Amino acid sequence: MSATAEITAAIIVIGDEILSGRTQDVNIHFLAKELTKLGIPLREVRVVPDVADEIVAAVNTLRQKFTYVFTTGGIGPTHDDITSASVAKAFGLEIHRHPDAVKLLEGHYAPGELTEARLKMTEVPVGATLIQNPISKAPGFKIGNVHVLAGVPKIAEAMFDAIRPTLQGGPEIHARTVSCSLGEGAIAARLSAIQDRFPDTSIGSYPYFTGSGGGSGTALVTRGTDLARVQAAAAEIHAMILDLGGQAENI
Amino acid sequence: MSATAEITAAIIVIGDEILSGRTQDVNIHFLAKELTKLGIPLREVRVVPDVADEIVAAVNTLRQKFTYVFTTGGIGPTHDDITSASVAKAFGLEIHRHPDAVKLLEGHYAPGELTEARLKMTEVPVGATLIQNPISKAPGFKIGNVHVLAGVPKIAEAMFDAIRPTLQGGPEIHARTVSCSLGEGAIAARLSAIQDRFPDTSIGSYPYFTGSGGGSGTALVTRGTDLARVQAAAAEIHAMILDLGGQAENI
Known part of the structure; x- marks a missing residue:
């Protein structure tokens, strides 16, 4: 956690x-949206290969830098699923077959179907708590501030739903978007002046092209925890665009 | 570049x-596919915020670790576009208005339209070479082994097309996929044995779910630079699935 105790998050996508x-990948986008709703700004994402040393390095760097770390991928039964062992190594812990995970899989598979390979999915670092998986049962887990989720998007989403109530969010981050017909170059100078007057909001400028037959323009997004300020900055941007002869729409 | 002089790449996505x-994001997926085709394995991706220190740290870490670094985003005319200045800082260089970039924009904009904000898009580190942008003219640039591309996907793609012939690829990476009706747990043990017999290929296992009414199964992907070995590993996997009573399809 940072010196100011701001609540933050990082994602590690594990996957060749x-x-x-x-x-x-669609998990980054899902988690980014959900974390933002919870008032937990996502500050960094790393995508690393299925290589233990790379996973260990990313986990150890990011878990010390951010309040929450979420990993996706690599928790299945096959040889390329090395997330549990790598996260355990990052924490200097052994792995064990979590008894509750074994029970879950015993209830899910027919007798004789719970192979050694499938039992691998019950292996978590010693001291980890399980994250429920309502779809295919094999759980994720939490150790320290690191949440280990599946890579299959439906399962990653279901696991995040399971842990959402346990996450401590900061103040809600509000956003307002003004879409306009002008290019960035036409508005940059006055937009910068508005940003200077609203240092407590973050103003982003995103040009878009909707294809050769379509239009182009710029989406201007104000963000911050003080809704009134976010709205006031958006209103100033809207007025600026009209003043510059453009068309503006709040979306 | 690594000690073995293997050609590798990393991506830095710059964008709140x-x-x-x-x-x-769709640029990671596009670049990953294109780099793989060129025989340049993508080894790491970082997504960092529009914060100079974070961009500098990512650039300096990754440009020393990998043959090529590609950045996307943050090269427009607005206050939140800080990629050029940050990359210059990472290299300990000043920025200047590249004369060729100024000429490009002078030819693109009507007299009086080339504002100070738009001229910001001509600023690159001293010594950088320009990357052409056939869509909206404002160029990207290359400094050292770092290629700075736009964030708008169409423009990022066009810029990558422009630099593709300048990239030195390694041997082509071949891939074959066998899709099967079995779950990972049923095949994991024998799949691992095949991986052991094909240490020169990388075998990935990716479960899929096609919805509540649809099916599920596993896609098994063999990859490597020796096509015959990649095909042989895929053939063994295919035979294994049939032997286990499953259905297999080469896709």
Whole structure:
């Protein structure tokens, strides 16, 4: 946790399939939205390969820097699933078969189906608590401030739903968006002046192109914990765009 | 570059809009696919906020660790676009208005439209070479092994197209996928044995769920630079699945 005790988060995506381009990650976007709603700003994401040393290094760097760390991926039964062992190594802990996890899988699989491979999914660092998985039963876990989630998006989402009530959020982060017909270059100088007058809000400027036959413009987003200030900054931006001869829409 | 001189890459996504959950990143997936095609394995991705110190730290860590670094985002004309200045700082360089970039924008904008804000988009570290932007003209740049691309996906893609011929790839990385009806737990032990027999290929196992009414199964991906070995590993996996009573399809 930072010196100011601001509540923050980081994500570690563990997966060769993201780095190889096989899979488009969607977990970062889901977690980013959910954490923002909880007033927990996401400050960093790392995508690392299925390599123990890389996972250990990322876990140890980020768990010391941020309030919460969430990992996705690598908790299945196959040889390339090394997240549990790597997170245990990062904490200097042994892994064991968590008795509650074994019970969960015993209840889920038919007799004789609970193979050694599947039992691997019950292995968590000693002292870890389980995160429920209502979809395919094999649980995630929490150790220290690190939450280990599945990589399959539906399961990652269900696991996050399970831990949401346990997360301590900061003040809600409000956002307002003004979409306008002007390009960034036309508004940059006056937008910067508005940002200077609203140092307690963060103003982002995002150009967009909707295709060769479509339009282009800029989305201007004000963010902050003080809703009145966020709204006031958005109102100033709206007025500025009209004053510059553009069209503006609050979205 | 690593001690073995393997050619590798990393990506730094610079953008509060990704961390806040406003925007689903698609540049990582695009670059991952393209780099893989070029035989340049992507080894790490970091998403960092629009904060100079964070950008400087990520650039300096990753440019020493990997052959190529690609950044996306933060090169527009507004106050939150701090990538050029931050990359210059990482290299201990000053920024200047690149004369070729100024000419490009002078040709693009009507007289009087080339504002100070737009001229900010001509600022690059001293010694940087420009990366062409056929869409909106304002260029990216390359300094050392760091390639600075736009955040807007169409522009990032066009800029990557421009630099593709300049990148030195390693041997092509081949991949074959066997999709099967079995769950990971049923195949894990024998899959691990195949991985042991093919240490020169990387075998990944990715469970999928296609919805409550749909099916589920596992995609098994073999990867490597020796096509014959990649195909042989895939053939063994295919045979193993049939032997286990499952259905398999090469996709």
